[in-house]
Amino acid sequence: xxxxxxxxxxxxxxxxxxxxxxxxxxxxxxxxxxxxxxxxxxxxxxxxxxxxxxxxxxxxxxxxxxxxxxxxxxxxxxxxxxxxxxxxxxxxxxxxxxxxxxxxxxxxxxxxxx
Amino acid sequence: xxxxxxxxxxxxxxxxxxxxxxxxxxxxxxxxxxxxxxxxxxxxxxxxxxxxxxxxxxxxxxxxxxxxxxxxxxxxxxxxxxxxxxxxxxxxxxxxxxxxxxxxxxxxxxxxxx
Numbered sequence: 001x002x003x004x005x006x007x008x009x010x011x012x013x014x015x016x017x018x019x020x021x022x023x024x025x026x027x028x029x030x031x032x033x034x035x036x037x038x039x040x041x042x043x044x045x046x047x048x049x050x051x052x053x054x055x056x057x058x059x060x061x062x063x064x065x066x067x068x069x070x071x072x073x074x075x076x077x078x079x080x081x082x083x084x085x086x087x088x089x090x091x092x093x094x095x096x097x098x099x100x101x102x103x104x105x106x107x108x109x110x111x112x113x114x
Numbered sequence: 115x116x117x118x119x120x121x122x123x124x125x126x127x128x129x130x131x132x133x134x135x136x137x138x139x140x141x142x143x144x145x146x147x148x149x150x151x152x153x154x155x156x157x158x159x160x161x162x163x164x165x166x167x168x169x170x171x172x173x174x175x176x177x178x179x180x181x182x183x184x185x186x187x188x189x190x191x192x193x194x195x196x197x198x199x200x201x202x203x204x205x206x207x208x209x210x211x212x213x214x215x216x217x218x219x220x221x222x223x224x225x226x227x228x
Contacts, residue, residue, distance in 0.1 A: 049215070
């Protein structure tokens, strides 16, 4: 099946620093990738849709200046959490469309902000 | 608009007994429906998908689901539970184009006892 990777899998940082998370489609090209956030024991919440070569589309309530998304190539999207604070601690998951119908998910990145 | 209701937040079964995870959906269109599984601290893995072909869909690891339009249901079943099936399961709906955002159910935690 399609493979989507994320790096890093774990990150611990100090409050006020910025953290970059990479999402890569390893065996297919993805013009559209998605970033989700998952709180403990909750479902996934879509944060933004990342479009290759254009600006990301953010869901209501998600601060675009806080969560910077770059989709510079057909196989890479990055999410940067700027000036991270403890409330940004969460599990971040990306996904990508391989075919028209199915999203394939990365393994997730757990962020802990101290 | 579309929505997904997973009727049980937790389901407990004994190893070797059948599994039933219930899902009802609401959609203005003929939807695409998916079941994903998430093991602790992992990303989501696609179990199976329905995209307007056969109403009985077979997935990986012995799981299957039946699309019932009259009941707006897409329940997930497995004849015999295995300890490794213990995980969180998400029912997901998408509109026919598949490129729109996914709508997730709140998840059902499957517990399997020896």
